[in-house]
Amino acid sequence: MTCTLTPINLTNPSEHEELLQQRIACGWDNTPEKIATWRKKQDAGLKSFFWITAPSRDVPLDGATEQTLARVGHISLDAYADPVDWDVANDEKTNLVIQTFFILPKYRSGGIGGATMAMIEGMATKTPYGSPNCEYITLSALSKKHYYDEVSGPYVRTVMPICNQEWYEKRGYIVWKEEPKYEDTLPDNMKVVFDAVYMRKKVN
Template identity: 25%
Template sequence: MASQVLLIPWDPTSPDHVERMVQQRIACGWSVEDVEGWRGRQEIGTLNLQWIVFEDSEPDRDAKLLKHTQTYPQEQEPLLDSAIFFGGKPRAVPLPQKKFIPVGHISLGRVPAAYENLGVTNEEGAYWIGILYVSRALHGSGLGRKTMDTVENVATSEPLCAKILALNAITTDDPETVEKYKALGLEIPQASDITLLFSNHEWYARRGYQTYNTEEKAFSKVDSTGKTWWWGAVFMKKHI
């Protein structure tokens, strides 16, 4: 079955788009302070953030949107598809301009320079799938899977024409998982749930991604007491 998810480019010149990104990063719990810096990267095509939007054909679309907006009432107002560039190239805005309520976002960026020593370089055609956030109100609905189906199709199409996709996933062998997520007020990722920021690497392996390196301490977050908690990462890639 074809995915019922549409990806619409984030417009860093739109105050409404920027504010909604801030709201969703607050809901996610990560990197809200990075949003301002993402604006320039989006314009030159090194980030390529996109909103996750339900197609009209999505089963129970209206009920799912209602569940999202009831959980996040500050996101009830639709955005307007207004980005005039994507992938560092001009983009023709579809007319009439689409109004939409995003239920998450995902990026197709350049491979982070810090990861080049792990075997993925910023060669032509290599893109990093990151900044994945799906509304917590819709976890378990299959939205993460549909988003991955769609983002891979977008990556291989114009203007990106990706040849390699890379990403990282949180390691599953972590004796501090319960304590860590409780301290940070986060939901514990389930083996079959890829709708969180970090996902089970076994799920990606079933999609054809191969592990090429691991890092014991890759991600950190400070809890309300000031304690820093660390996650290990599994770095994965696939040729497409």
């Protein structure tokens, strides 16, 4: 499916609210305070933030046949890491990170995810969003060991039908470190800390 990337304007109240609603649907980083920190990163030139736009899958109420575009998700290409890690991303843009990538559930088919990644990867070595000196794009995902674990696996596969690590591996991303990151509670009220894998892809 054809999609495009359009810069998000967080000074626009309606765009701010739409992003908040998409973050609520995502399930994390979904407070006005978090979005305010992203706006500061935008203003500092450290966060390149985009709407993912694609033909709407809503049926027109008036019977019109003309296809309208919808904001089906969002993605960022960032020159900072949280927590700070120069090898993940830095303000010289020698390494960049995808920290915010979400597609609304009803649009998670037809190739939108892959097309979005191809576009954002293409931006990494071009100004103003990236730099000709950019070497790697990094991202993080839940370690696939949890996806197949006998205890946590059934819960993980319920909330995450697709193993993100494997999806990124197919796109050429390679694991270069793994560390505890995500705190959660399993259905039996057992507290767990899931590991994240940091994956990178050479772009230059």
